[in-house]
Amino acid sequence: MAVFILRHARGEDLSGAEAAFAAQGLVSRAVLASASDGGCVPGDLSGVDGLVVIGGAPEDDPSGPSGPSGPSGPDAGARGAEVALLRAALAAEVPVLGVREGAELLAVAAGGSAAPGPKEGPGWDEVGVTPAAACDPLFAGAAGRQRVPRSPLASLRLPDGAVVLASCDRDPVRAFRVGGSAWGVRFRADAWQEHVLGRFAALVAERAERTATRTFFTRRADAWEERFAYQTPAYEAAVARMRLGPGRRAVDLGCGTGRAMPALRALVGPTGSVVGIDVTHAMLVAAARHGRTRHGGLLTADCTRLPLPSGSVHGIFSAGLLDHLPAPRAALREWARVSAPGGELLLFHPSGRAERAARHGLLPSPDDLLAEPNLRPALHASGWRLTEYEDGEHSFIAHATLRSTRATR
Template sequence: MAVVILQHTPGARPHALGAAVQAAGLDLRAYRAWTGDLPDDLAGVDALVVTGGPQPARSAADPTAHRAELTLLRGALAAEVPVLGLCQGAHLLAVAAGGAARSPSRTGNNWGPLGLTPAAGSDPLFATAPERPQVLHPDGDSLQLPARAVVLASDDRHPVQAFRIGASAWGLRFPLEAEPGATTADERAHTAPAAPDPWQERVLARFAALVAARAEHTATRTFFTQRAGAWEDRFAYQTPAYEAAVARMELQHGQTAMDLGCGTGRAMPALRAQVGSQGTVLGIDVTHAMLTAAARIGRTDCGQLLLADCTRLPLPPASVHGIFAAGLLDHLPHPHTALREWARVGSADATLLLFHPSGRAERAARHGRPLSPDDPLAEPNLRPMLHTTGWQLAAYEDAEQHFLARAVRAPLPHA
């Protein structure tokens, strides 16, 4: 996994960005965008940084000139891959999100102060910026942002100097690594920058830290976003297996049930049937595209869809009676943390059902690998892990056609 930078100017080196990325424990992978050297897709990409170049607005205003980059940016926006667009990169980000970039009436750059908007005060990158930071302003060009964008900074001539789209993409019309005396694109490109202002360092450090903190979710979202549209049709044949698994939970009418890592919500109709019209069904997933697909096929008729991390659920303690999780626990980097969180939201008589429509051996063989003794779903590993996180294993089945582990809420050993 790496932070990918698309460079538009030969010779430009992201000195401060490279240092911030390295400090966050990430790798930096550079592509020469001016030669057409671009990644094929977003696989293995923790974040996308798009840098500047000469005449940014004139170039970005022609979508055909940057079709491949716009495709990457649109994919990153859809999968919530963190994006930082600088100079020309900010224009391309705006265009990818549905806005527009207008050609400059004149060219040139001048140093001057930024005016921060109220939204900058709570922004993950701009929250610690000084009141009027000095930046190198490009002249003449302008941006038309999509409606969902949030303006973070402006100046006397430009209503948009910095903006955020969603919770993961930032566009800055100015460079964060500029020689204080430089006033042209050529000087910025070929002069090694002096140390950036402390606030600029903080912006880059905060972006790198955000990327590192979200790396796990970024990989998940990238994988499932591109598959979400076909997911339901591809696995529709598994519906009877899901229904049979949910039946093993033995929930009562009026209770609350949760499909964790729900994807397109294949368990939600069966959960609704168990808890009845007076009960509550929640479908929770970390990938927005999966929830969009679930809504499109009518899962909102079965319950409420929530975008959330399964290890930090937006639910009060002891509020859920049944937790269904298919193909989830063994893909989490910290399964103990997840199980403790599920126990927190579980009622005193809660049931947890871990499920997969194929057995462990069959799945291992399908992926060309042997069964691992470290598999968290192996009974010698799963039973004590459940016991130490507030659950008691009540049933364990690892058959060729399915995996199923049923647990009930139990006091923690130290309680």
């Protein structure tokens, strides 16, 4: 697990950030953004679990450049590259922490704006947290007020939906959150810095698996449907194995672009309901673009923590998901929780286990969760009974029903 720290000057003290990330088992990779100092902004987020953009004029040096417009010379291109990288991080929900000028670049990347602010002499600002900070993942529990050195500030307009977390008399936006994964902090205060960095590092570590998934699929979402359109008949044939009737509720877990949703709708009819769930928002955007909302709703969610009532689902279809999860057995228990008595689970892949292993020059592993000797007891312990198992040359299907007596969680 790695965190990129994108800094604007060689003199930035990164020891606090590096220590916070190391405490969570994260590797820090410091990158210099300034082209005039020989730096280079990374082109993508491959292998990145978190992104920190830190820089601008030090608080005790008000003569330095402020704001994302920054220098107009050799570093102008770097600013554009940073904004592009931040936009990619926002799209993939990679956790982001922007500090000082990094916060202003984050606001711009999210759809806000920043303009040069008035020049201020040296002094101090009393910065206080807002009521919204009390329930924020990073700022909850932070001290109510901090005295921070005065620094040049751009005039900032936040994007719609952003939440202000700290402010002062001189500037109403000293810290903010965009969505659920990006924060901007426009000051340096030791007490808050330690608190926020520690909580940010913990959040990056906790979300690392989901971040990697979102980063991988966000880059591929636009072309996914066209690339795998030939598999649609196999999806339809797999869904047809389910015994769902009219008026039932079906869920496509890890739905991607929703290729199974039309077939699920055909099973449950106009009185039933279909929901496609995926952790990658970009995949659901692609699903909507391909008309899947005609067949059901789309929901961004983690399949191991489903925002669904217990016993509310009659059928779950899941293609190519279970064996890629960090805690597949916990997922099976969660899927049992939301399923009604007698509910169905159909695990599918348009390739057999041997075919998938051969692509990597391997034989099927006996430790593979989808091998029948492993899958059957895993399903049983989670409350499911395996009723059909087919690991063919060109497809994999495991069909299970929820037992009347469920396993305890």
